[in-house]
Amino acid sequence: MNADAPSTAVYGAPEEMLAVREDLTPMLSQYADCCESHDDALVLFQVGDFYEAFCGAAETVARTCEVTLTKREDSTGTWPMAGIPIDNAAGYIERLLDAGYRVALAEQVEDTSEASGLVDRAVTQLITPGTVVDEELLEAGRATYLGAVARDGDTYGLAVVDVSTGECLVTGADRALALEELERLAPAELVVGPDCDLPILSFDPMVTPFDASAFDLDSARETLSSYTTQPDAIVESEAELSAAGALLAYAEYAHGEEKLEYVSRLTRFDPREFLQLDATALRSLELFESRSVRAGSTLLDVLDETACALGRRRLEAWLRRPLVEREDIERRLDAVAELTDDALLRDDLNQHLSAVYDLERLVTRISRERANARDLRSLKATLDRVPELTDALADAESDLLRSVRADLDELEDVRELVGDAIVGDPPQEITEGGVIADGFDSELDSVRSTATDGKEWVSNLEAHEQERTGIDSLEVGYNQVHGYYIEVTNPNLDRVPEEYVRRQTLKNSERFYTPELKEREDEILRASDRADALEYDLFCEVRRDVAAESERIQGVAGALAVLDVLRTLADVAVANDYARPEFGSENIDIDAGRHPVVERAQSEFVPNPASLPRGSIALITGPNMSGKSTYMRQVALVVVLAQVGSFVPARSARLPVIDRIFTRIGASDDIAGGQSTFMREMSELTEILHNATEDSLVLLDEVGRGTSTTDGLAIARAATEFLHDDVGATTLFATHYHDLTEIAGEYEGVFNLHFTATQTEGEVTFLHSVADGPSSSSYGVEVAQLAGVPHSVVDRARTLVSDGATENDSRTDERETATRETLDAYIDGLENGHEESEDSTTADQQVVADELLAADLASTTPLEALNLLSELQNRLK
Structure with a gap:
């Protein structure tokens, strides 16, 4: 993470202007003042119908926004200048944000018709990735978080706020857990407190320097106290207090306001109150992002049948934080079940919710005095749907649906006020007149x-x-x-x-x-x-009168969001033949389970059962492309969906409540971070072995690759034994190490599964069906043929296999052992001072001896040892 934009030279007042500061024209002097007061941003300065930038900032704007670089001449010289039209500024500002710049808008704050001379200008808004509120710069159905991290000893505080909706979350934990939560929330921008040593993250936030004093406890408490009369109910540690206070202080600074009145939903949560999914699990299970270029290839895509932006954001929030309290899960499932049984109610709800505007962002604009008359009419149009939704839910039986109905405040006073005051089809601009209805005043x-x-x-x-x-x-x-x-x-x-x-x-x-x-x-x-x-x-x-009711309006928005998600989950369940999961079992028992994303992309999908006793380890073998990874992921996705409160893609599912899901699937290298593929794989394995519990679900795919067969198999077996003996987590372990399957006969609770395939005349057909026992073959050559490897290579590989793979494997193991023994003996002889013949005392031979003495045998693989011996032998020859 880099706290600087691509070029900090564009920030602050241009040096060439400061050199002639006393001679600058009044307007350029005003520009320099704005740059100095906001030296952390690129200033866009309103001149008529354009936002202009000068000097280095102008060159940046011209290059990034692909606009013409012009110049402005006056008595003090010629100044590079570039501008963007105010009426179409959003697209250009988005480019600047994407390029890593912070943008400060210096706008005319005086009516030009009344100004006697120079029009007053001031920075009215700082726009950064985490402080955006402009609808044109926001994704309608996605939360955009600004985050702050603070540290107090071993405790880290994390706070995030969505300044476009007013949602604010606070949590605290040890470093590992706090970082996991940071990865899960993935704020677009981070303000980081002193001594917070954050690692490279899986996402790429803008890291913003901010006044360190904002993190001081007294300052933070004062800031937080302006938002809640009980700050101690929001934070439970000094780190949390520091993070929350600094976060809100920065948000106020960015928006030039003493207090963000609409930020009223401050909530503290404990990460352990939810099913924990770290960044690796989110990526491996493809909940929100997919490695496929095919549209609709994430779990969120499959579920997203939401009717409004409120529901879309809430659905994503539920997926990011599935529940772990069985009672809460069952409440959601009861509501979804009731809706699956009532198609007419679902259609009725969908019709009304489809007409709902984004109340959360509307009330933000209203509270910040940025809303126009059309926004108020949109508010009323949404609130007019509330009585109809209340009537639709009149006969609801489930506890959650009844609770939602109770939360649907019809806000008659607000609806009546807006209906009486604002004309039905108002103009876009307030100043155009014709906004207030006849008879109101x-x-x-x-x-x-x-x-x-x-x-x-x-x-x-x-x-x-x-x-x-x-x-x-x-x-x-x-x-x-x-x-x-x-x-x-x-x-x-x-x-x-x-x-x-x-x-x-x-x-x-x-x-x-x-x-x-x-x-x-x-x-x-x-x-x-x-x-x-x-x-x-x-x-x-x-x-202002409407803004005074922002908390009530936000409460309605929350109820509408929940209702939309429940209806969506019911629609998806009916459309895709999902079943209600049952909780209370010690074991994972899934009948005819399916992968919700893969099945939608394929014309035919083979369902498979999963029967996993608590703490058991299933060793899964079979050829590549046969379905091992899909199978493991679908088990995990069934668990995730169930704990979200959704029905699941299976004929039936009896499940325990899982506390964490760990995945080690498909590691790639991290060149920038200095990690090879094998090191990444080992790092992920380390995380699992240290943090999994007996209530966790672990998915392992090919542990031990990237090193010798002997070392890889040893690591895989040792990890399996540790999971069995010390952790007790329910585990799915896909492997090509067929020797590993022998452990099933040695440990109770370890058993083999394999994916079936048939072979006819050299052609292999994958059946994508799971069966008991180990696989008899990996069909590696056949998979190579399917992948399009040249026929000559395939034929040669098949010949080598038929000539005796087992003997070759045995000879390889013997050769590796012999190599190690030979090298050990030779090094031992050198270390014991064996005398060499006169011929072997030459300089070249001494160099070889020195290299052998320096070799680290403890970390040398057999293949590396062979390569070293071959090189030294050639040099001696």
Whole structure:
């Protein structure tokens, strides 16, 4: 993780400007001030209809946003300049964020029509990956977290907030568990406290430097106390207090506000209250991200039939943190079961929820005074669905559905306020007028009436004057420069009444006004200006009144989100023939289980049972591509779905409650981190052996690869014995080490499974069906043929196998043993000072002897030893 953007040179005031600071024009001086006050961001400076950047920042904007680099010239010199249009700024800002920059918007905070000189500008918003609130920069159905990490001795505090919805979570744990939770929540941006030694993470957040004093306990407590009257109920350690306080302080700084009023849902949780899935498990099980380019290839994709953004975010949250309390799981399952049995209710709920807007983000905009009239009407449209949803759930029997119904506050006062105040189809901008409905405010109605009466008088004036003057071509008009006028063509000027006052001369006509028309014009303009001002004030008042109910609105949003997820899980269960899991068993017992993602991508999928006694180890053999990895993953996904509260892809499933799922599947190297594939594999195995419990589910795929057969098999066997004797976790272990299957006869609870295949005339057919006992063959050559390896290579490999693989394996083992013995004896002889002949005392021979003495036999594999001996022998020859 790097706390710096790609180039910090664009941050702060440009040095070339500072060198001539006293001579800068007022506007560029203003720009330099903004850059100095926000030296952690790239400043975009409003100039008319554009956001402009200058000097190095301009070059960055031009390069990153692919816009033209221009220049601005004044008495102090020529300044590189690049700009982006304000009306289309979101797309360009997104590019800057993606490139790793923080963006500060310095906007005009003074009405240009009222400014006597330089328009006042100030930074109104700091935009970073974790502080984004603009709808155009957010993914509708995804939470975007800002995170903070603090440390107090061995305890780490972690806090995250979604500033677009107001959700705030706090937790604390030891370093390992805190890092796991950090990986699971994956905030887009991190503020890190002093002495927090974070490793390289599996995701790539922006790491933002922030004032260290914000992490001080007194400062943090003061900040947190402004959000809750009981901060000790939110945090349980000094590390948690430090993280939560600094997080909220940074969020306030980014948005230029003393307090984010809508952040009212501060919740502390213990990671152990949920099924723990570390970054490796999330990646291996492909819950949210897939290694496949095929669309819809994650578990979230399979489940996501949500009707609204609220439900989509809640579904992801449930998947990230499945439950471990059986009572809570059963409450969800009861609700899903009730909905699976009532298709009409599901359809009714879907219809209403599909019309629901994103209440959480709406109330955020309302609270931050960024909402327009259309946002308020969207709020009302959503709240209007609540009574219908309440009626739909009137006969609900399950405890959770009844609870959701009780939480659906119909907010009649808010609906009535918005319905009375805001017109049905308001304009986009508040300042355009026509936002407040007639009848809402008597003063506004009166002022509007004055303006309307005046406009009606003007509209009748044309016909009146035509009749009075006899000039049929006479017209009454209006423009913003000259106001109302009476226009008469040149041939009729001799008939113009004396009281007409000339206002403007045109090529073919003259424009006039009368004292009465001027009086009406002034009256209309005064009334229109007054109406606009009244409308704006009334709208702001209505918006503040709605914002005061933000906590109630967020409560409704939460109930709608839960209802949408429950309906979604029921729809998916019915559509895919999922079964309700049963809890209370000591063993994992799945009948005709299926992989929820793979089965959707294939026309035919072979279901398989899984019967795993508590603490047992199933050794799974069989050829590549036969289904071993799919089988292991589907067992884990059944567990995950069940503890989310979902039905599962199986004929039936009887399960215990699992505390953690560990996976060691498909490791790859980490060149940047200095780890080979084998080292990554061993690191993942280490994590499992240290942290798994008897209530855990462990998936192991090919432990021991990347080293010699002897060493790999030894590691695999030792790990199996340790899991059996010391850990007691229920384990699925897929392996190609057929010698490992012999352990099943030596340990109670270790048994063999294999995936079946048939072979006819050299062609292998995978049946994707699991059976008892070890596999008789790995069919490696046949798999190579299926993969398209050249026929000559396949034929040669088949010949070598038929010539006696067993003897070759035996000779290989003997050769490895002999090599080690020979090398050990030779080194031992050198160390004991055996005298060499005169010929062997040459310089070259001494070098060989020195290299042999320096060899680390304890960490040398047989293959490496053979290579070393071969090299030294060649040199001696």
